[in-house]
Amino acid sequence: MTRNSVQEEDAPPPARRARQRPRGDDRPPAKGPQAHPAAAPPRDGGDGRHGADGGEVHARGTRRRPPRRGHRALRWSAVTLAVLILGTAGAGYLYYQHLNGNIEKDPLNLGDSKVAKPTPNAAGQVPLNILVIGSDARDTEENQKLGGARETFGGTPLADVQMLVHLSADRSNMSVVSMPRDTLVKIPKCTDPDDGKVYPATVGRTMTNQSLGHGGPGCTVATWQELTGIHIDHFIMVDFAGVVSMADAVGGVPVCVDANIHSRDRKGHGSGLKLPEGTHPVKGEQALQWLRTRYGFEDGSDLARAKAQHMYMSSMIRRLRENATLSNPNKLRRLAEEATEALTVDPGLDTVKKLYDLSTELRKVKPERITMTTMPNRYVGARVEPTEDAEQLFRLVREDIPLDGKSVKKTPEKESDDPAAADGEIAVQVRNGTRTDVLAPASGRARTVAGLLVDKGFTQAVADPATAASEDRTVVRYPSAELEGDAQRVAKALGIPVSSVKQSTDVSGVTLVVGADWREGTAYRAPKSDDKTPRTAQALNGADDKACMHVNPAFTWS
Structure with a gap:
């Protein structure tokens, strides 16, 4: 097969020389001219370097990494x-x-x-x-x-x-x-x-x-x-x-x-x-x-x-x-x-x-x-x-749910080995994450849920006035292992499942984010999960040896 038997599918941009490798690097330098690669053409026949509004995206050309x-x-x-x-x-x-x-x-x-x-x-x-x-x-x-x-x-x-x-x-x-x-x-x-x-x-x-x-x-x-x-x-x-x-x-x-x-x-x-x-x-x-x-x-x-x-x-x-x-x-x-x-x-x-x-x-x-x-x-x-x-x-x-639709053996939710502090000693920050792609944040949700916690004895619960990032489901986050028990205790008090308690370095203490699944009311009800793989994901089973690619009639021969 000749050198050009596997050609790039796209026309390349003009060549530009990249910077040289610093001396002392023990890896051999690349040989030949240096240039930016060609991106495959988009479906509209363009050069593949345009953003959503059609404007040119320059990130690709801002840096020439040493080979x-x-x-x-x-x-x-x-x-x-x-x-x-x-x-x-x-x-x-x-x-x-x-x-x-x-x-x-x-x-x-x-x-x-x-x-x-x-x-x-x-x-x-x-x-x-x-x-x-x-x-x-x-x-x-x-x-x-x-x-x-x-x-x-x-x-x-x-x-x-x-x-x-x-x-x-x-x-x-x-x-x-x-x-x-x-x-x-x-x-x-x-x-x-x-x-x-x-x-x-x-x-x-x-x-x-x-x-x-x-x-x-x-x-x-x-x-x-x-x-x-x-x-x-x-x-x-x-x-x-x-x-x-x-x-x-x-x-x-x-x-x-x-x-x-x-x-x-x-x-x-x-x-x-x-x-x-x-x-x-x-x-x-x-x-x-x-x-x-x-x-x-x-x-x-x-x-x-x-x-x-x-x-x-x-x-x-x-x-x-x-x-x-x-x-x-x-x-x-x-x-x-x-x-x-x-x-x-x-x-x-x-x-x-x-x-x-x-x-x-x-x-x-x-x-x-x-x-x-x-x-x-x-x-x-x-x-x-x-x-x-x-x-x-x-x-x-x-959530580690199989995409092939086969059921998995459910294991009990693991509770923390770290004992929780007394309810009144647990500091909780409550945030409003009820915004969705089509709905504005539900007004006052952080304040309402913080009030519920105070009524239940969590006297250090406070509402964050700023709107949090959108969350599909209500979640309780904690930054380190010593606060896991406290976070689970907060979740249990509100009927939030342990599976919705997550460790995260994005928070500094126990943080409850009220999600889009709790836009109203004072009683949390975990939504029923639709655990089916979407049809639009075009799932292919790894054992399917009968699958065949459809050929576009414009690219066939006889």
Whole structure:
């Protein structure tokens, strides 16, 4: 296959030279001209750098990050989960220190605000959330050859693929949530770990893929946490070359199309993927083409591409679990080398041992309990924004509810081992968080609920006159373990379930936020939970080997 057989689907912006790496860095500098990468075109045919109102977004061009192997082109995140599922089985015994040296790392979270870790269940188990990030950057000759577009070499990357992998606390099920790259979000303030540069929070909403250019993957993590309220434990990224090598190592990944497809239009746009109708194993550059294809699948959108990536991920997981050829030591050695060379992770995953331990947890889940989804969204011009269904999906992940609809064994709510102080000694701040997307805050709710607490003996309860951030459900937050018992005591007095008592570094004491579920009345009634995965999430079961991508008739051949 020629150098240009997997071309970038988009026309690149003009090349610009990046700053050089400071002397003394022990990593080799990138070779060749430096430039900003090309963003894939939006659905309206634009250049992918415009905000919700059509105005140009400049965040991408404000910084030229020095080329680093840790920021390679990592776009095809579907294969990342497969690396973890494999578990580098024999790799722990092959050149352990050498393999550890292959792995690059970056800080986990570059934002200021934090999201509290989930409270352990009665068995002491907690879920794991791993953000998989892929970018358009190309900073090695091999990745440049695979990615095309010479003028993008070494440019500031865009987080064009973002997938959250959620492993349940009891390790019985796994959920994957993809966010379209052109989702409009608020990127929080982030500080670059390399040079200390501060990127202010964006004014208004910006495409989520620009978060990677605000200091690195830790800003993408911060953006996710701000949007979803989900605590993220780790991130992991993989580059173009890693996709190719791992697809080769497993002997190809079966994929299906419902008609002959050639992803190429008259202007030369497309990945170049050419497959006949039916199911075929793809490997090498053809596997990369599948993961990059947008032109030719369904409506040609990023949503269709995400669907194809989900199919590939599911198929590779099944392949890795079934493929006996991976017991071959030489193939394992090759896969271990390629995988560790391709990875950039947070410090919590920066050794083969840590990756092996994580993969051991992931491998406990059978394919039929893995659910792939896309964040429910609606169009805003040529972009998209999360819908109410998206918040429903995020809540299910936050509360560790399986997306496959299968019931889980309910464990009793864990009460704190820390005894509560006397009611009259517990200081409580009450805030009004009853605002919704369509309703103004209910007047006087903080004052009313604070009065209820005083009547019940919590004489130090006071109302905060300022309106709090919107909360769908009433919640009691506390900053540290020694106040957990006090927070649970406040919740119990008002009939609020223990599951709504959360630790948070955003509060300085026991804080009750009256949510949109308690806009009136003096008796709290917990709403009945709708724990079904929204249909708009387009759920795909990991064991579904009959799924087939629909081919747009304009991209078929005979």
